[in-house]
Amino acid sequence: MSPFAAENTGAKNLGTKNPGARIVVPVALEGRGYEIHIGRHQLCEAADLIAALAPGAKAALVTDERVAALHAQAFEHCLQLSGISAVRIEIPPGEASKSYSRFITLCDSLLSAKIERNDLIIAFGGGVVGDLTGFAAAVLRRGVRFVQIPTTLLSQVDSSVGGKTGINSPHGKNLIGAFHQPVLVIADTALLDTLSEREFKAGYAEVVKYGLIDDRDFFDWCEANWSRIIAGGPERDHAVAVSCKAKAAIVARDEREEGDRALLNLGHTFAHALERLTNYDASRLVHGEAVAIGLALAFRFSQRLGLCPGQDAVRVAAHLDAVGLPSRLSQVPGGAGSADEIVTAMGQDKKVKRGVLTFILARGIGKSFIAPGVAAEEVKAFIETELAAA
Numbered sequence: 128m129s130p131f132a133a134e135n136t137g138a139k140n141l142g143t144k145n146p147g148a149r150i151v152v153p154v155a156l157e158g159r160g161y162e163i164h165i166g167r168h169q170l171c172e173a174a175d176l177i178a179a180l181a182p183g184a185k186a187a188l189v190t191d192e193r194v195a196a197l198h199a200q201a202f203e204h205c206l207q208l209s210g211i212s213a214v215r216i217e218i219p220p221g222e223a224s225k226s227y228s229r230f231i232t233l234c235d236s237l238l239s240a241k242i243e244r245n246d247l248i249i250a251f252g253g254g255v256v257g258d259l260t261g262f263a264a265a266v267l268r269r270g271v272r273f274v275q276i277p278t279t280l281l282s283q284v285d286s287s288v289g290g291k292t293g294i295n296s297p298h299g300k301n302l303i304g305a306f307h308q309p310v311l312v313i314a315d316t317a318l319l320d321t322l323s324e325r326e327f328k329a330g331y332a333e334v335v336k337y338g339l340i341d342d343r344d345f346f347d348w349c350e351a352n353w354s355r356i357i358a359g360g361p362e363r364d365h366a367v368a369v370s371c372k373a374k375a376a377i378v379a380r381d382e383r384e385e386g387d388r389a390l391l392n393l394g395h396t397f398a399h400a401l402e403r404l405t406n407y408d409a410s411r412l413v414h415g416e417a418v419a420i421g422l423a424l425a426f427r428f429s430q431r432l433g434l435c436p437g438q439d440a441v442r443v444a445a446h447l448d449a450v451g452l453p454s455r456l457s458q459v460p461g462g463a464g465s466a467d468e469i470v471t472a473m474g475q476d477k478k479v480k481r482g483v484l485t486f487i488l489a490r491g492i493g494k495s496f497i498a499p500g501v502a503a504e505e506v507k508a509f510i511e512t513e514l515a516a517a
């Protein structure tokens with residue numbers, strides 16, 4: 128079967144564009160399962176599915192100002208045609224919105240809109256909108272159902288799936304949050320046509336991550352096809368579908384990160400420390416860029432520990448370099464901080480147990496594993512070497 132085989136829904140066209148072929152990926156969770164729908168021009172399909180989930184219910188459409196300006200009217204048109212009245216709530220774009228203050232403002236806006244327990248909250252945006260909105264949905268009236276309509280590559284391949292929601296703290300990334308699964312995810316890949324090249328590439332780091340975790344063939348395919356994924360051919364939808372299938376499989380066997388799910392954190396112990404040390408400032412580093420550096424570091428650290436062949440670590444960095452993603456601490460604009468600062472920031476990682484770091488390391492591309500009990504001195508010595516490298 129062709130890797131691009133997809134179900135054609137033949138559904139009615141309620142919008143201005145024909146819905147494209149659609150791939151449906153189930154997330155198998157007992158009592159909380161849901162579907163991820165992937166394809167181009169799926170917004171009116173999404174509205175139909177949302178209407179079926181909550182007949183007669185109200186909806187709140189939470190989005191950021193940039194996505195609102197580009198895509199909200201088209202989606203609201205679809206929602207109206209499906210008989211849904213939605214109140215729009217806009218937040219400022221960017222990581223700064225994953226904050227206590229924005230969380231409080233959002234909860235108050237949802238309450239002012241009289242969103243009830245049986246209504247629906249729709250997160251229409253990137254990972255920032257999804258994480259913040261999902262967290263509000265988790266706690267508002269002790270839990271309201273929410274739908275993810277991710278609009279960035281990163282959110283389509285990662286953050287919209289799996290139910291991790293939350294906000295940042297001055298102490299670290301995503302430290303305040305909840306597991307709250309969406310009831311539906313619609314990844315309309317046509318929305319990515321308006322994404323900046325920088326944000327697209329940042330999202331691509333999380334795509335490559337799935338290959339590095341446990342799918343060497345997918346990494347090979349990414350190396351050969353990354354420019355076509357960026358250009359937006361059928362390879363893009365394929366990359367989103369493979370990523371969603373990989374994430375759905377891990378989440379289905381370990382929803383709350385008691386074991387295997389920590390593999391999805393490959394590169395993130397480094398990445399989250401860098402995001403915290405650059406004050407979540409998108410002009411310096413966005414999440415996907417921090418992950419790119421973190422992936423390269425995880426492989427070089429594994430090599431240093433004698434676990435991973437050097438040629439694999441070199442290949443990972445070479446691919447990130449070819450795509451135009453950063454792979455070294457020296458590429459953090461304004462500097463990454465000292466080894467001490469980086470290791471101290473890592474101390475707030477959620478995988479820390481009794482004060483000791485857990486890392487996701489690799490025995491090679493596609494051979495990642497969870498390594499508890501990594502000594503901070505070992506990490507510090509490695510970071511010092513990395514900082515000294517040109």
Ligand SMILES: NC(=O)c1ccc[n+]([C@@H]2O[C@H](COP(=O)([O-])OP(=O)(O)OC[C@H]3O[C@@H](n4cnc5c(N)ncnc54)[C@H](O)[C@@H]3O)[C@@H](O)[C@H]2O)c1
Nearest residue numbers: 193220221253254255278279281285286291318321322414
């Ligand atoms: N919950 C999870 O499992 C999970 C997984 C990975 C990442 N995350 C989180 O996701 C966040 C990063 O998400 P992100 O990379 O989507 O960033 P983002 O939400 O900040 O979006 C990036 C930028 O793209 C703009 N944008 C969004 N959609 C657009 C579109 N279609 N066209 C043009 N511009 C568009 C936004 O306005 C924003 O300026 C981080 O906070 C990260 O921690 C969460």
Ligand SMILES: O=C(O)C(=O)C[C@@H](O)[C@H](O)[C@H](O)COP(=O)(O)O
Nearest residue numbers: 285289291300301388391392395477
């Ligand atoms: O879904 C997961 O599990 C992940 O780890 C996916 C990551 O890409 C994502 O950045 C996540 O938000 C990190 O989770 P955290 O628990 O380390 O904050």
Ligand SMILES: [Zn+2]
Nearest residue numbers: 333395414418
């Ligand atoms: Zn991530």
